[in-house]
Amino acid sequence: MDVPITLTVDGVEHRLDVDTRTTVLDALRERLGVTTVKKGCDHGQCGSCTVLLDGRRHLTCLSLAVAQDGAEVVTASGLADGDVLHPVQQAFLDHDGYQCGYCTPGQVCSAVGMLDEAKRGHPSHVTADLGAEPDLDDDEIRERMSGNLCRCGAYPGILGAVRQAARS
């Protein structure tokens, strides 16, 4: 069964009919041709498909498109202003926080979403004092970025990149 929905992706509004089985990820990649979002597992286990959905980091393989009618999606591509990179993206380049690049758009979106969560005071599993302003030390960054697997093992570079972005 096809259902009409509207998705705004990187600032562009799209009206499309989606099969009720279609995930947001497949709607983006296969219907709209938005391949700046990657599929690593399709089961919410790797983080490759992370975008910012209505401002929060979101695993697009785990939600059905029909349930996200009207959502605003920002992918890694939309974080950049054309060829001008977002500071988090520039930090990934500065620290070589990637190799093959397949997990990278998800890492970048996750980092942007995570920095915002921390700014809004959200604690993580390793936050000692739940009432205090989170201090994004290395353990906090590692913990908060652990939903994004990188098989190339670029974690030390990703850590450096997120650290740089957090301090700037």
Add this chain to the structure above:
Amino acid sequence: MTDTVEQVPVPLDVRSVGTRLARVDGPEKVTGRARYAVEHRDEEGLGDPLSLWLVQSTVAKGEVEAVDASAALAHDGVLRVLDHTSAPRLEDTEDGELAVLQDARVHFRGQIVAVVVAETSEAAREGAALVEVSYRAEPHAAAFTVEGATYRPDSVNPAFETDSDDGDVDAALAGSAVVVDASYGTPYEHNNPMEPHATIARWHEGDDDGVVLRLVDSTQGVHGVASTIAPMVGLGKDQVHVTAPYVGGGFGSKGLPHANVVVAALAARETSPRPVSLAVTRQQMFALTGYRTATVSRMRLGADRDGRLTAIEHRAYAQSAAVKEFAEQTAVGTRSLYAAANRRTSHRLAVLDVAVPSWMRAPGEMPGIFAHEVAMDELAVACGVDPVELRVRNIPERDPETGKPFSDHRLVECLREGAERFGWADRPAQAGATLDGEWRVGTGMAVSTYPGYRMPGNEARVTALDGGRFEVAIGCVDIGTGARTVLTQIAADALGVDPAAVVLRVADSSLPPASVAGGSSGTASWGSAVSAAAQAFLHEHGRTPDPGASLTASAADDPLNGDHVFHSHGAVFAEVRVHRRTGEIRVPRLFGMYSVGRVMNPTTARSQLVGGLVMGLSSALHEESVRDPRFGHVVTQDLATYHVASHADVLDVDADWLEGSDEEFTPMGARGIGEIGIVGTAAAVINAAYHATGVRVRDLPVTADRFLGEG
């Protein structure tokens, strides 16, 4: 096409090589705009592909009795179901793994028995669930045991002698003051590159010379895919055009085409000229795209009281598949690592009705050196010799196997420098001596080694463009290693121009032939061809050539190469903390010091070495594919149950290298760096866990339960 010139490349005058040139494809990657295999839909003819979904066998051995596709075909959007009765015939069925949908035989659980073609991926997936396959099952064997590993292969991967025997190992062991005799195990492991294997295929009439099979594939070698698939589907190699502009990792699993690529080609033939898209799922990868076999290494080391080795025996046992042989070269690394007058290695396989094992990062060295280096730690303990000192005492003068001299053998420096930087000297000699609160703390080390491989069959083409620029073309693939960046640097130096003047073209089988991105051979093999082509070009056309001047060359073997044996080396140091009550294991520090010849680009090199260390750490602590022998398949077939290191597992991991150059090996002075980071790393972690706790673990991965009850 012009003739290929053979040229012995001379050492480069390095300027860009050795500098931190930023990855040329970085902005594409951090924005997600880099397009991986099935994302290539904008090329003419590749838009709007049909979706394929694989149907896999649910028995481990037997025959397909019938494939009932009626329910699937009744599903909206499903167009066809191809099985062994309806798929196009292959002209070459020699390779049992690749000859799918050709007959009713089932060789392992998870084998492809049908493929659904549909308008959308949702319909294809549902269609696959609706296909009813009935089987005539036969008894199967899927449990790997040492007792069952009795088959002696003719050679081991890729072409090493199966066994070796020098001196009299038994007599030497009988006369040795100290003997270590133990077995070490590594589990099944799956490569799990982040981008699953994926292909777009289109079979269509070419411009003038007939049929063309167009493939965009996630592969480590476009030429290898073309030359493997072409004869199977009855085409010439030039009629199969393969590209792989971006590849989301491979780690060996994309080194050779697997059956999914054949299925895509067969389906495309049926749907011609409409293309098909086949994205293998993460779960399907556990049966279809290769893995590292489990291994058992029985090690016997004999030594005098000072730890000088008199005998080394490494008997390796592994598993192969009935449908296609793969013999992991587990004991081969042992042949060249340490000196001992008496030495013996052997490989035996259990041939099982299971999925086909293949290359996974450092095949052979990873499991084999793990065993050897844990055994060396045991020897160090038995002799009361410091583990670093023990290694230094046993470094061979010449390659123990061939008697030839090594080129650029700097293991002693790696050991000394690595120990210094890590702070090894502060360590207590006794295991279990340090308690920090609730944590037992220890340090350990191991040696890593990997051969220098330079592959034949590489050619590069240099063409003068306007404005003093040069196009440099070679059909190799950058799977994330940084090859695009590094080859740009090599080409720039070989041509004597700025990297900005080089337009590098790779990842296309219509470009000159290149070997696979595997065996840490890429930079050495492709870089030598690029150097040879650039040097021949300058010789032929001078420094100010007319635009359009072009030359293709291959790197002829330097006749001196045969006189030396080439190995990279490293020393890995780990600090491990084991919680005394829960057994939880943390690795706060991991450091590798390497000798890899000249480093082409410190930024990409560090990422490669650190990435290898992280994968080694992952194998030490997490990775294990669990096979259920009753059914023959891996039950941990996703990333929730097959654990790989996540960010929170990776603490202070770093690598460095000795400045140097191995110009005996390549004109750039480089050996490979892709695999060596994973070699020895798990042994260093295990040895550190022993030092922390006094508990000797001999099987990977090391998990918390090993330490429970030790208080």
